[in-house]
Amino acid sequence: MHKFANPAKFNRLADIILPWIIGLTVLAFASGLYYALWDSPADYQQGESVRMMYVHVPAAWSSMFIYLFIAVASFVALIWRHPLALLAGKAAAPIGATFTALALITGSLWGKPMWGTYWQWDGRMTSVLVMFFLYLGYIALWEAMEDDEKAGRAASILALVGVVNLPIIKFSVEWWNTLHQSASVMRMDGPAMPTEMLKPLLILGIAYQLYFAVVVLWRMKLEINQRKIDVMRRIAMSDEG
Amino acid sequence: MTKPLSTAAIFKGVVARDIRLAWSQGGTGTMALSFFLIAVTLFPFGVGPETEILARIAAGVIWVVALLACLLSLDRLFQADYEDGSLDDLALSPLGLVGIAFAKITAHWCATILPLIVVAPLLALLLNLPSGAYQFLVLSLLIGSPALSLLGAIGAALTVSVRRGGVLMSLLVLPLYIPTLIFGVGAVDAASMMGNPLPHLALLGAVSLLSLLIAPFAAAGALRLALE
Secondary structure, three states: HHHHHHHHHHHHHHHHHHHHHHHHHHHHHHHHHHHHEEEEEEEEEEOOOHHHHHHHHHHHHHHHHHHHHHHHHHHHHHHOHHHHHHHHHHHHHHHHHHHHHHHHHHHHHHHHHHOOOOOOOOOOHHHHHHHHHHHHHHHHHHHHOOOHHHHHHHHHHHHHOOOHHHHHHHHHHOOOOOOOOOOOOOOOOOOOOOOHHHHHHHHHHHHHHHHHHHHHHOOOOOOOOHHHHHHHHHHHHHHHH | OOOOHHHHHHHHHHHHHHHHHHHHHHHHHHHHHHHHHHHHHHHHHOOOOOHHHHHHHHHHHHHHHHHHHHHHHHHOOOOOHHOHHHHHHHHOOOOHHHHHHHHHHHHHHHHHHHHHHHHHHHHHHHHOOOOOHHHHHHHHHHHHHHHHHHHHHHHHHHOOOOOHHHHHHHHHHHHHHHHHHHHHHHHHHHHHOOOOHHHHHOOOOOOOHHHHHHHHHHHHHHHHHHHH
């Protein structure tokens, strides 16, 4: 497990993987958006505005997936003191917060024509908003402390406490029978959606995760290189002095 | 040679000391209580003195202000002991850091939250809460407020080494308070609208128990980090 704890090894591995997943991301977005915008039927109730789903739903999935990613990274960082796990969490948080904001904004834009309101305090929306605040708290805690190691471990504790919110989000539509519709893809009896709609939705779902993988690797490399520069500067300064 | 203290004696000692400190001059107990009284009386000026509106929002106002009063008192929960070094001593006691954290949380609840619950019916009277809801207001506060102290302690411990960490702490703690608030107000609203408050109270109890399970360990972990 600690094989890739060496930053130089990690950087080399990332450089090998990155071109491939960048290619896959472009491919997935191109085909997913083509199906979503041109080659899929309009909904018989919602008309063309159903296409909002292809942006909104993958963003909502990503927001939860990335939180889970941060939680797992935090767990690994706290238990095994894996140095890259802290970096992974730090790199992922702003991306997750952005996807959460995107899910909330597109949801409210979709809600206006469909439900006649931009916002409603129902279970799903409220719990996603809480997750957005948890992301902000996690990021703020990282920023608040000088010592990166301590800041990261403090933020990790917060991330693990916040995991309680994930099942609340997932099941909110069942526990509170309110405005937001219940799950229509991940159901016991199979998705309640025609295949022509499901296909672009799933492709874009994968595309969003690939995009996340690309950006998180970039940000981790950036962080490692910044630290390298810091160390070099310090060495250079002590040589002069 | 002095006999070593038992863990129960240490626990009691820490709780008693913190309660005394909270109610000594300049302690957080009096301040939180005064804040609670003043902030609640602001609402009739803000929303107007119509009794129907006040009756409708009474439970929500009291719960929200109690939550904020709790938040105000939290940033000194561990910080004073951290700054003067007594937390290092306490951490070495046979009670362990988890036990110390739990003792300080218990003291916080007794010294700061319990007085708020005692005066809550009086404030509810000022806000014209429907007559059948008083016992449920007190009951919901009694069941739910331990979660406020417990979850708040996590935030207080995480920000203990941050200078002026109060604002940061509210950012961390307020999202965690939302379920407590929802079920707490839900119980009182159900009672004042002839509904059944029991499911809300049961969920509120679940929130408190879950916090009890997580908070002392998370807070102790965060404190250990700060003490390193």
